[in-house]
Amino acid sequence: MQKQKGKWGRNVKLSAVVMGAGQFCYGSRMKGLLYFLAELSILYYFITRGFSDIRGFFTLGTQKGDAWLGVGGDNSVIMLLMGIFAWIVLAVFLFLYVQNIRDVYRMQERVKAGKRLYTFKEEMAQLLDKKFYITVLALPVLGVCVFNILPIVFMILIAFTNYGGEIVPPELVDWVGFANFKKLLTLSQFAPTFFRILGWNLVWALLSTALNYFAGLGLALLLNKECVKGKAFWRAFPVLAYAIPGFITLLAFKFMFSYGGPINWLITQAGGSAVGFLDLDAKWSARLIGLLVNCWISTPSIMLLATGILSNRDASLYEAAEIDGAGKWVQFKKLTLPFVLFSTMPVLISQFIGNFNNFGIFYFLRGGLYLDGYFLASDTDLLINWLYNLSIDNNYYCIGAAISLVIFFITSILSLAVYIKSPSYREEDTFQ
Amino acid sequence: MRKKRNATKVLDTSITYVVLIAVSFIFLFPCLWLILASFSKSGTIYSFEGFFPKEYSLINFKRLFTDTTLYNYPKWFLNTLFVAAGSCILGTFLVILTAYTMSRFEFKARKPMMKTTMVLGMFPSFMGMIAVYLLMTQFNLINHLWGLILIYSAGAPMGYLTQKGFFDTIPKAIDEAARIDGATNFQVFTKINLPLSKPIIVYTALTSFTWPWSDFILPKLLLKEKDLYTVAVGLMNLDETEFARFAAGSVFIAVPIVILYFFLVKDMVNGMAQGAVKG
Numbered sequence: 001m002q003k004q005k006g007k008w009g010r011n012v013k014l015s016a017v018v019m020g021a022g023q024f025c026y027g028s029r030m031k032g033l034l035y036f037l038a039e040l041s042i043l044y045y046f047i048t049r050g051f052s053d054i055r056g057f058f059t060l061g062t063q064k065g066d067a068w069l070g071v072g073g074d075n076s077v078i079m080l081l082m083g084i085f086a087w088i089v090l091a092v093f094l095f096l097y098v099q100n101i102r103d104v105y106r107m108q109e110r111v112k113a114g115k116r117l118y119t120f121k122e123e124m125a126q127l128l129d130k131k132f133y134i135t136v137l138a139l140p141v142l143g144v145c146v147f148n149i150l151p152i153v154f155m156i157l158i159a160f161t162n163y164g165g166e167i168v169p170p171e172l173v174d175w176v177g178f179a180n181f182k183k184l185l186t187l188s189q190f191a192p193t194f195f196r197i198l199g200w201n202l203v204w205a206l207l208s209t210a211l212n213y214f215a216g217l218g219l220a221l222l223l224n225k226e227c228v229k230g231k232a233f234w235r236a237f238p239v240l241a242y243a244i245p246g247f248i249t250l251l252a253f254k255f256m257f258s259y260g261g262p263i264n265w266l267i268t269q270a271g272g273s274a275v276g277f278l279d280l281d282a283k284w285s286a287r288l289i290g291l292l293v294n295c296w297i298s299t300p301s302i303m304l305l306a307t308g309i310l311s312n313r314d315a316s317l318y319e320a321a322e323i324d325g326a327g328k329w330v331q332f333k334k335l336t337l338p339f340v341l342f343s344t345m346p347v348l349i350s351q352f353i354g355n356f357n358n359f360g361i362f363y364f365l366r367g368g369l370y371l372d373g374y375f376l377a378s379d380t381d382l383l384i385n386w387l388y389n390l391s392i393d394n395n396y397y398c399i400g401a402a403i404s405l406v407i408f409f410i411t412s413i414l415s416l417a418v419y420i421k422s423p424s425y426r427e428e429d430t431f432q
Numbered sequence: 433m434r435k436k437r438n439a440t441k442v443l444d445t446s447i448t449y450v451v452l453i454a455v456s457f458i459f460l461f462p463c464l465w466l467i468l469a470s471f472s473k474s475g476t477i478y479s480f481e482g483f484f485p486k487e488y489s490l491i492n493f494k495r496l497f498t499d500t501t502l503y504n505y506p507k508w509f510l511n512t513l514f515v516a517a518g519s520c521i522l523g524t525f526l527v528i529l530t531a532y533t534m535s536r537f538e539f540k541a542r543k544p545m546m547k548t549t550m551v552l553g554m555f556p557s558f559m560g561m562i563a564v565y566l567l568m569t570q571f572n573l574i575n576h577l578w579g580l581i582l583i584y585s586a587g588a589p590m591g592y593l594t595q596k597g598f599f600d601t602i603p604k605a606i607d608e609a610a611r612i613d614g615a616t617n618f619q620v621f622t623k624i625n626l627p628l629s630k631p632i633i634v635y636t637a638l639t640s641f642t643w644p645w646s647d648f649i650l651p652k653l654l655l656k657e658k659d660l661y662t663v664a665v666g667l668m669n670l671d672e673t674e675f676a677r678f679a680a681g682s683v684f685i686a687v688p689i690v691i692l693y694f695f696l697v698k699d700m701v702n703g704m705a706q707g708a709v710k711g
Contacts, residue, residue: 077566078566078570081563081566081567081570128616128617128618129616129617129618130617132533132537132616132617132618132621133533133537133539136529136530136532136533137529137530137533139526139529140526140529140530140589143526143585143586143587143589144549144552144586144587144589144590146567146586147564147567147582147583147586147587148552148560148586148587148590149552150560150563150567151559151560151561151562151563151564151567152552152555152559152560152563154560154563154566155559155560155562155563158562158563219455222448222451222452222455223452225448227441227444227445227448228448228449228452234452234456235697236694237455237456237459237460238455238459239693239694239697240459240460240463240690241459241463242693243686243689243690243692243693243694244463244686244689244690245642245645245646245664245685245686245689246646247646247648247664247667247668248466248646248667248682248685248686249462251667251668251678251682252462252465252466252679252682253462255477255672255675255678256462256465258672260476260477260672261477261672262465262477262483296458296459296462300459304697346593353554357556357557359557359558359649364668384556384558387556387558387559388558391562392558392561392562392653397562400562401559404555404556404559407555407556407559408554408555408556408559411554412551412554415554416550416551416554
């Protein structure tokens with residue numbers, strides 16, 4: 001409360017001691033009571049378990065469980081989770097407390113200015129009008145906090161513990177600082193795999209994004225040509241591919257390229273021997289198939305998007321270019337491409353990130369292979385597949401969490417830079 | 433001169449059509465393959481000898497719904513439908529409200545919130561999966577389809593950007609006119625903006641329906657009992673000898689979605705393009 005003009009009156013001070021007391025004295029009984037109840041319930045939570053949860057957050061358990069002696073023991077992971085929860089409750093409490101003081105201060109100023117105080121009913125009505133956004137955002141924010149932020153915070157913290165492998169409850173987990181990142185970059189068990197996968201992952205993201213993007217744009221331009229009759233008919237085929245759930249496509253392609261599949265049957269009929277397109281030693285053929293299959297899946301969505309954007313083009317620019325004698329290629333290079341790139345920048349970024357973290361492709365095409373020279377991964381796996389293998393299939397939680405953070409840093413630095421520079425963020429209001 | 437021009441035009445047109453036919457074939461062929469395979473008489477992929485089965489029958493679809501001891505497809509289908517419909521209704525509701533608020537209201541927390549969602553979106557999607565799993569065990573929602581709906585719809589508002597972009601394109605002047613006439617913000621939303629935003633609602637509903645409809649990671653992690661599987665998880669467990677069953681099962685769940693897409697593709701493109709250009 002740095003900007004306060006007047007001093008805190010008696011009622012503000014009252015509210016600072018007991019939440020809602022000031023409001024109560026001003027006659028806003030209901031509001032005061034609500035604040036008071038909120039304080040009471042949060043206090044109750046902290047006395048019954050909040051304080052010990054926060055202590056548990058730091059110690060991660062001191063008593064190891066022992067089935068023989070009948071000792072329950074501490075479950076470090078649950079303690080960590082509950083500890084985070086306690087911090088959140090503390091934050092909510094502080095927020096409510098500040099709101100409470102601000103509110104009663106506003107009441108004091110209104111009384112000083114000789115204005116009438118709002119009744120409880122009027123304040124509730126404001127929630128549907130002036131403060132509509134609070135009503136609306138309350139539920140989504142709560143959901144995102146519990147199911148997105150809490151788990152992510154949890155995993156970030158896990159990256160700094162030794163949770164995983166042998167050390168899972170009932171064993172006690174400990175804080176280990178940056179040891180996991182050090183392991184990832186230096187230990188012979190993880191480091192070679194990590195750098196190999198990282199390299200391939202970057203190549204994959206660039207290649208597949210470029211391929212999908214230009215294939216989609218090209219298709220849209222093709223369908224946009226004047227000479228094409230029955231556009232809706234031709235567009236139906238990509239839309240068909242777009243509409244089929246991704247896992248079906250992927251599994252179908254896996255069957256198609258399998259040993260007993262039709263492509264190998266054709267090869268053997270032609271006198272060749274069956275090729276293991278997706279086998280252990282099929283490094284580049286598997287990667288190529290991955291790229292093409294991904295192109296098959298993602299091109300239609302880009303095509304649809306580009307079609308929508310192309311219809312917003314300024315036709316007079318093209319007429320002017322035609323008069324100046326610019327050929328089709330020059331028109332594409334100087335007019336179409338800059339316009340489309342400008343409009344789809346955010347989509348391009350999200351495509352890049354989506355491809356960087358494209359879990360499904362190689363999980364379905366080649367999932368579950370572990371190769372020599374890789375630690376619990378194969379040569380087509382992306383970081384996200386490795387993360388899955390490590391943390392969900394093999395319980396290396398802390399290493400998995402560390403990898404997640406690495407992925408996060410790569411993608412966030414890349415895209416935040418582009419996003420903040422992109423016109424759609426800075427010039428948000430140009431069209432309004 | 434004119435003749436030459438005509439010749440290049442004919443050439444251009446014919447090349448365009450050749451490419452179009454090739455592209456259409458590439459997109460159609462795998463689908464056709466799967467559809468025909470679902471009508472094959474024998475079940476394994478080995479008996480096909482080439483891309484297409486030799487004999488056709490409806491036996492696979494019959495088996496899909498009657499032979500349910502090992503692979504209970506009807507049950508999986510109902511599970512998937514329940515989860516997808518639930519998440520669609522809840523998720524669309526939350527996303528539209530979030531996007532609308534972020535587009536229309538100026539409040540202190542707005543920019544920070546937008547930045548936070550950006551940053552959160554950068555985390556690998558199933559990074560928090562283990563934590564979600566632990567949370568769900570705490571809430572006792574493992575092996576409950578409700579748990580899935582809860583997670584899908586709670587995460588949905590994170591993807592509000594496209595929708596916000598759409599609302600940004602609806603002129604604010606309309607709102608202001610209505611407000612001068614005495615409408616509250618709640619009324620402005622329900623009476624004015626909601627009817628104008630059909631394309632984006634369709635788009636949102638469709639995406640929030642298809643995502644759970646075809647997701648496999650979460651159900652695989654959270655549903656441990658075979659009777660609770662969704663179709664995606666169930667079909668993943670079929671091998672080459674059950675290829676025809678896989679094809680039949682796939683066709684059966686792909687067809688409703690494909691029909692939906694074809695009906696709504698126009699709305700979708702409008703919603704997506706308008707939203708994404710600005711989003």
